[in-house]
Amino acid sequence: MRLQDKVAIITGAASGMGKAEAIRFAKEGAKVVVADLNLEGAEAVVQEIKNDGGQALAVKVNVTLETDLENMVKTAVDTFGPIDIVVNNAGIFDKYTNSLETTEEQWDLIFDINIKAIFKLTNLVLPAMIERGKGTIVNIASIAGLVAQMGGAAYTASKHAVVGYTKHIAAVYSSKGIKINAIAPGTIRTPLTEEMLKTRPTNKIPLDRFGNDYEVAELAVFLASDDSQFMSGAIVPIDGGYTIV
Numbered sequence: 001m002r003l004q005d006k007v008a009i010i011t012g013a014a015s016g017m018g019k020a021e022a023i024r025f026a027k028e029g030a031k032v033v034v035a036d037l038n039l040e041g042a043e044a045v046v047q048e049i050k051n052d053g054g055q056a057l058a059v060k061v062n063v064t065l066e067t068d069l070e071n072m073v074k075t076a077v078d079t080f081g082p083i084d085i086v087v088n089n090a091g092i093f094d095k096y097t098n099s100l101e102t103t104e105e106q107w108d109l110i111f112d113i114n115i116k117a118i119f120k121l122t123n124l125v126l127p128a129m130i131e132r133g134k135g136t137i138v139n140i141a142s143i144a145g146l147v148a149q150m151g152g153a154a155y156t157a158s159k160h161a162v163v164g165y166t167k168h169i170a171a172v173y174s175s176k177g178i179k180i181n182a183i184a185p186g187t188i189r190t191p192l193t194e195e196m197l198k199t200r201p202t203n204k205i206p207l208d209r210f211g212n213d214y215e216v217a218e219l220a221v222f223l224a225s226d227d228s229q230f231m232s233g234a235i236v237p238i239d240g241g242y243t244i245v
């Protein structure tokens with residue numbers, strides 16, 4: 001097992017890719033903190049993991065609230081021990097809202113969840129990781145963090161910020177044992193995209209299909225495990241080839 005006894009926090013883990021990551025991480029032996037605004041959903045994921053013989057704990061967290069993040073980290077450490085892995089997965093979409101139609105309120109909410117929360121949680125876990133000389137962070141960015149037109153103004157800008165922040169942390173803290181990388185998924189079938197994908201063609205994707213949550217989870221395991229020891233600051237697209245054409 002590739003994550004045996006590693007303590008992992010996954011945000012937004014009640015649904016979609018976060019859920020798939022939580023289940024996959026537990027199968028690889030990790031002790032998983034399933035953190036989400038939706039406690040009921042998080043508890044259902046924990047039950048699924050436990051039914052399969054894994055270890056997990058549900059924590060209700062609003063990633064925009066510093067006190068929630070602090071409580072989540074404390075609960076994780078008290079229950080499972082020092083944190084080895086954080087997957088910053090929680091995120092919301094702006095439904096392709098262009099700049100002129102984006103309100104300041106919408107902009108702030110997208111930024112608070114998609115990037116400010118990553119900055120806050122990273123700063124909460126980094127000191128202990130640096131002290132232990134090891135720690136792994138996987139940020140879920142998007143191909144909207146690499147190219148335009150895969151989101152609206154706020155989403156595109158927030159995911160470009162995730163890419164930049166990931167590189168910053170890698171540049172400054174890799175020498176202290178911190179390994180941080182980002183995944184840039186293309187269009188993946190999850191509850192977030194379910195409705196949208198009913199009418200969306202796949203012909204602009206070289207592989208001619210959308211992605212699945214378990215395919216992203218597999219990449220997250222690789223980036224969280226020692227198999228990716230020489231990777232830091234990488235932004236890895238998983239998009240069926242969308243960004244190469």
Ligand SMILES: NC(=O)c1ccc[n+]([C@@H]2O[C@H](COP(=O)([O-])OP(=O)(O)OC[C@H]3O[C@@H](n4cnc5c(N)ncnc54)[C@H](O)[C@@H]3O)[C@@H](O)[C@H]2O)c1
Pocket residue numbers: 011012013014015016017018035036037038041061062063064089090091092093113140141142143184185186187188189190191192193
């Ligand atoms: N689905 C895609 O095609 C796609 C593509 C690229 C990137 N992404 C990114 O992947 C991540 C997961 O997306 P998904 O498609 O699985 O979405 P999803 O909507 O299925 O799941 C997101 C989860 O985040 C939780 N969440 C939302 N706001 C929160 C908050 N303030 N605090 C705590 N939890 C909160 C939700 O409750 C939900 O369980 C997001 O960052 C998204 O931007 C998705």
